[in-house]
Amino acid sequence: MAAYTVARLAAEWGCSRMHIYNLIDVGKLKSFSISQDDSAVNKNGVPSRKGTRILEQEVKRWEDEQRRTATASETLSSDDTRASGSQISKLAKSGSVRA
Known part of the structure; x- marks a missing residue:
């Protein structure tokens, strides 16, 4: 599994x-940890996120969902068939699509 x-x-x-x-914190992107110490904290006392991973299938699911919910005026021109990750991220940050 990648x-x-x-x-x-x-x-x-x-x-x-x-x-x-x-995105992970609000439940829009699922992740897991490869860390063996779930109680680890950083120097500021904040739980460590070292070892956080997102499965390739989850990334694809999220990107596909972004493409499905984007309106025609917010997506690429009709001759493009796939939005890039940075274009999807810009749409998500602007709030013009639902993550």
Whole structure:
């Protein structure tokens, strides 16, 4: 099973890692952890998110959902058949599509 790190997915979608974590936190993007220590905290006392991964199938599901909910005027021109990750991310950030 292929999985994305938060950093890799953020780079591919052209957004911040925090945006990916926000999608995870509100339940719009499912993730799992490969960390063996669920009680780990960082130096600020915040639970560590090191080891967070998102399955490739989950990324595809989310991207497909974004394409389905985007209106024709917000998507690429009709001769393009696939929105890029960064274009989907921009639409999601603007609130013009539902994640």
